[in-house]
Amino acid sequence: MNIGEIAERAGVSRSTVSYALSGKRSVSEETRRKIQRVIDELGYRPNASARALANGRTSTIGLVFPPAGNHYTGMQLDFIGSVVEAAAVHDYDVLLSPSGVDSDRSFQRLLGERRVDGAILMEIRLEDDRVEHLAELDFPSVAIGRTAHPESGWWVSLDHTALAAACVHHLADLGHRRVAFVNRPEQLLYAGYESAHRGLDGFTKAAAERGLTVRTYCCGDDAASGQECVERILHDDPATTALVTLNEAALGGLYRGLARAGRHVPRDFSVTGIVASRWAETVTPQLTAADVPAEEMGRRAVDLLVERIEQPTAPGRHHLLTPPISLRASTGPATGTPIP
Amino acid sequence: MNIGEIAERAGVSRSTVSYALSGKRSVSEETRRKIQRVIDELGYRPNASARALANGRTSTIGLVFPPAGNHYTGMQLDFIGSVVEAAAVHDYDVLLSPSGVDSDRSFQRLLGERRVDGAILMEIRLEDDRVEHLAELDFPSVAIGRTAHPESGWWVSLDHTALAAACVHHLADLGHRRVAFVNRPEQLLYAGYESAHRGLDGFTKAAAERGLTVRTYCCGDDAASGQECVERILHDDPATTALVTLNEAALGGLYRGLARAGRHVPRDFSVTGIVASRWAETVTPQLTAADVPAEEMGRRAVDLLVERIEQPTAPGRHHLLTPPISLRASTGPATGTPIP
DNA sequence: CTAGCTTCGCGAACCGGTTCGACGAAGTGA
């Protein structure tokens, strides 16, 4: 069943049906009703491929998300969900693209074959060839995160520098003097992931400012690594009384490691970091943290992308978000007498 | 840049280029090389919409997933990831469709407009009009979960009945006599979600078989609800010594509730259920549970769907999975002297 | 030498929409 059949049954031409549907030229009320009746009767819907071919737009956006090898974090999940819902509001579908092992291949699929009108990129690196590549091609895209040269681009990002610094200040205000930083895995840091770098940076600078003694660690994205990381921290400096993390997936393991070592949170040891609220509330005691507003970020990314798609000449726009620290139950005043 | 330009530069016709690419007719080695050189030079890739229009296949599968209002669980996340990766192996892309508030609308988009060659449905109900609707249309689809009439369909499912029963037997073997069941939220049970129903069923029957005293509860998909649910359980029957859950998102809250009530896991109280291993390992003590093999389920669902798409006449196939219970640290022998 | 078969390439039709130019009918103002 196609537009020709509708036209035939309604006794009009194919173009008239098209105009009746799109409203791009006026069609008399009478013919419009005749056409609509036939459409309703047959349950006709225009073929998406044909439409995309004819007018050059697919009404689909690509979501380039990290490979599963990296375990997904809760934040990514919330994010995907919010992108899909926001896209639906603008009448776009979302095509998932694994930027996994063979990222070139799926990139080619999305862009080269023109499957999507624009793309949202996750897991941005400071020097990100994907971002540069897309900018060169003048292909609409919005990054979740900023590269080292964010001035002119389209992106939505957390201010990891400021958030990590806020965590440090919070701990310093509570009297903590020896603080550890638990980052994402080593490979990600080496690969230049911006959140890992900027978070580390913000932590280090703020700690220096407050005269804290710090150690920084990389930690795998799972509970076992988190536990092992705490062991390393307490081994390297048993006088450590607090940690800051942006590794959501390791959080449960960090708590377990502290419990095993006999450190009570928050009495003997404070924990804070940058984590989606839903997960911060899952652990006991609930985590005092800068809540990642994943839902808002997804929505804003889609809004920006749609804007970019619809007016290709517009200058770059972006949102830098700095959510406040939500005080929950995982931080407290330093006792001054750490367990030996 | 299109196939015509390639043809022109290579000095051949458009059809020859097409055949050289698809290999559906023989093309001399010499012309093939000439064409390939031009293609490589220009970085040509055939337009997906045009191809889809011409041969009637989009090389895309739809993943119909639950609305975000329901908080996503970790299992769903792992699942989405594995579907995307498995699809990529078969050269399919994945289009996400929120079956949210306006599920009809997005359904129409996917199927009516022929955006996808087939669909994978999540969050199946015992009486699921989507499944029936697709079966009537003879549209290729695979369900994650089975309806009340699963005989002839295409699906991949956990045997929630058997798994819940296995949890009961595990607890009964440890000597527990008073056991609670923590289900998904009430609305989902009422709506007929199959995992909630079959899980409850398996639990109830096995408990009767072993002569246990049981109470069953519905619980929201978040930590706060989990905590509150434990309070209810201990209020209703303080002699309860164990619980079984298939509510992953409430798990952290269940643990917190038990800790608040002064019940030590597993000394005073045992917890088990049906949960993805990654999340079972996040809580402390780690959860003894039937591990949801989300990755395997996603892969199998895609394999089935591709099979169904490629041979439309094949009879229904399915996989019913019953992963074993992984013994971790959250269950132990009943003490016989519950805390008053 | 010619009939018959392969191999290789071409042109045209087709998939199902959108859009442009043209044209007849009706309406308007002088």
Added chain:
DNA sequence: TCACTTCGTCGAACCGGTTCGCGAAGCTAG
């Protein structure tokens, strides 16, 4: 009454691929 608009509709071209039928050239066999 005539020139000029406006309105509603149609036919044809186009988007960028795929596929079918045909025919030219080259080979083999009788």
